[in-house]
Amino acid sequence: MLRKLLLTLFGGLLLALLLVMAGLAAGWYGLRWYGDQKVPVTSDAGFIIVTGDSLGRVVQRLSADQLINYPEIFKLFARVRGVAADLQAGEYLIAPGTTYRQLLNQFVEGDVRYFSVTLVEGWTLRELLVDLNSHPKLSAPVELTKLTAVVGAFIKDAPQTDNLEGLFYADTYSFEAGTSVVSILKRAHQKLQSVLAEEWDKKAEDLPYKSPYEALIMASIIEKETGVTSERPDIAGVFVRRLEKRMRLQTDPTVIYGMGDRYEGKLNRRMLREPTAYNTYVIHGLPPTPIATVGREAIQAALNPSDGKTLYFVARGDGTHHFSKTLAEHNRAVRKYQITERREDYRSTVQPSM
Structure with missing residues (x-):
């Protein structure tokens, strides 16, 4: 009698274990299938993760913007992969054909969208600042009258510190959304110093x-x-x-x-x-x-x-x-x-x- 009871109990536990294992396998394959599905967009879409955003907040906005289907599964997908707390802030470009796995990888790797601004040859400093200050993806505009004080930390070798005309190299600069105007100016000045030094060494x-x-x-x-x-x-x-x-x-x-x-x-x-x-x-x-x-x-x-x-x-x-x-x-x-x-x-x- 006892033996029969033990066998029955053991059989029940084994069946339960098999059912759990089958459920886990089904869940794993289900998440894998979900990760291979494509986001429901037909044209490039922008999405911003703000510093401090939680996974739940990100998924809520993705769903509200109709950029993902089955938001609860997306959250589970991120948690199972162990990256729920690893989403990086920035502005992202979601292209048609992107899978949920690729989208999550973008967020985790910080594969943000880049913008560009071109400083044109022949522009005056006033024209240059107007263009930078008006760029919708650059932050912290700089007034011409306050420029010397703002950039003085990295322009220390100019003979005419009250007039910084010509000290920023004409070129195209890529940047992430939210980059400051001063950051672009610093890169443009460093590029000018580099090019000027290279060409000075080759002068007649x-x-x-x-x-x-x-x-x-x-x-x-x-x-x-x-x-x-x-x-x-x-x-x-x-x-x-x-x-x-x-x-x-x-x-x-x-x-x-x-x-x-x-x-x-x-x-x-x-x-x-x-x-x-x-x-x-x-x-x-x-x-x-x-x-x-x-x-x-x-x-x-x-x-x-x-x-x-x-x-x-x-x-x-x-x-x-x-x-x-x-x-x-x-x-x-x-x-x-x-x-x-x-x-x-x-x-x-x-x-x-x-």
Whole structure:
């Protein structure tokens, strides 16, 4: 009797164990199947995990945004995998075809969405800040009047600390949502210092610059004078020869920069005679600071100017320039391109190719 009872009890326990094991196996295969299912989106969708968000809060918002099905199973899936507390804050891009397993991996690995901002060659510092401050994914905008105090921690080698024009490299920068404007400025300054040092080490001999900063000033003038890459060394050659001959640079962009907000789109003789620290029709040598943001090509041109004897150039009206060796030749070119044969579609920059 006892033996029969023990066998019955043992059989019951064995059956219960088998049922539990079968249930666990079914549950495991069920979660595995769920992980292979695709999120219910037909186009790219953004999702933000805020610092401090719990798994429950994340799943609740995913479900409310209709980005997942069966939210309770998603929570169980994360807990079984042991990553319920490992979701990282950030903005994520959920693409069509993403599986629940891949989505959870994104959250755990911090595979966040990246955005980009481009600092354009030839921009002034004011234009650069307006663009950064208006970017919807950047945080903590910076006012121009407070810039020196904000970036002083990492810009310590600028001769003109009251004017940081030109000290941020023109390039495209990727970043996570919520990155600060100052963070982009720091990267842009470090990139400028790196590129300037690289190009300074490869500069031509006997250039009239006392420092890389002076070469940067020249590069900014070249940047504003032409958008044609092939012309930059030729324009650099003109300006370098003028410096060597102690001739004034007489470049319009410096006059315009010195006028600031007073410039309304057109220069006249009075403006060219107006004394400012930047008016190279009045001062000898380089202006005190750069006048624009630059890229590598302008720096290369400033440090490797073309050889030759040209001392003048004038815009043809199609974005390119005519170069002259003598003042008489230059005056004829000015009359031709600016007066007698001036183009109806006159422009100072090259039309972008379609």
